[in-house]
Amino acid sequence: MRAMQIIEWGKPLEARDYPDPVPQGEEVVLRVEAAGVCHSDVHIWDGHFDLGDGRKISLESRGVDLPFTMGHEIAGEVVALGPQASGVALGDKVVAYPWIGCGECDVCKRGEELLCMNPRTLGTRKAGGYATHVVVPHAKYLLPHDGVPQDLAATYTCSGITALSALKKTAEHVGPDDYLMIIGAGGVGGSAIHIAQAVVKGKVIVADIDPQKRAQARQMGAVLTIDNSEPDAVKQVMKATNGGAAASIDFVGAPKTMEFGVNSLRKGGKLVMVGLYGGSQPISTVLFPFKMMTIEGSYVGTLEDLRELLALGKEGKVPPIPLEHRAPDQASAALSDLKSGGKVRGRVVLRHQH
Ligand SMILES: [Zn+2]
Ligand SMILES: [Zn+2]
Helix, strand or coil: CCEECCCCCCCCCCCECCCCCCCCCCCEEEEEEEEEEEEEHHHHHCEEEEEEECEECCCCHHHCCEEEECEEEEEEEECCHHHHHHHCCCCCEEEEEECCCCCCCHHHHHHHHHHHHCCEECCCCCCCECEEEECCCCCCCCCCCCCCCHHHHHHHHHHHHHHHHHHHHHHHHHCCCCEEECCCCCCCHHHHHHHHHHHHCCEEEEEEECCHHHHHHHHCCCCCCCCCCCCHHHHHHHHCCCCCCCEEECCCCCCCHHHHHHHCEEEEEEEEECCCCCCCCCCCHHHHHHHHCCCEEEECCCCHHHHHHHHHHHCCCCCCEEEEEEHHHHHHHHHHHHHHHHCCCCEEEEEEEH
């Protein structure tokens, strides 16, 4: 097998050859056919996330050793089964749910493997899909995607369920006449505009500083777009929504977008924080009681979310996001383009020719 690996944090990935993996126990080996390049890969590649005020969280401190193979949006074909593996067959075309926990603790048993203290996530802790092959610990993390094109299905495993899971957290706050604001209409925010039509009752408004993304958002069904870099952006939201958004989702996660999200909520509103841009933002303590405001964090999604999204996709309820194909050896270039921002419309998917 061949993998495009991080050899040194932040430096171009290098191709390395290894013997093909032999699955043990319940493991399943996929031949990777499509691997999405996610914006969070840029942070993993750098080796750290920014906590603000000069503080960082390093991947090394989380037990990620180099060389490492990223890639957590994986679709491919089952090519080898461990002696105890069951539930899939050789030749099955599947997507891999990457947010895998230990499988044995209480949260894992509740189906919230995301909260597991001993994660085995593909492409962020264990070797991922920037490779010809990937080892998945159990067949239960593999789902068929018939009715959804393979590349699109791959992007569902991170960007898609990240959008769906955040939207579901706002559903109770947003009635048919209420406004849901999506802050940041990039890859995941863009997916959210599409998926919102299937899972949220209210009207969608989109805030983005990029005029092109705002124009796209209007085409995708946003009833209103706001340039949140304008000094009176909060006032514009208040006026257009008659007192503020019932809920907002911040897909950027910068101090300024969070501040904008908080200030443009109506009383009783909810802000869901998703983006990993990084930094820190002081919030007045009295705003919580005065506005009866909720702020909730949302990270990727559950295996059940992935199942739901694949079903919505199959039923044609979620319009496809724009995808751009590149060869696997172009992974570093794709990461650089994502890092510098703006050069990528939609999602980049690395396609393997086997
Ligand atoms: Zn991702
Ligand atoms: Zn666990």
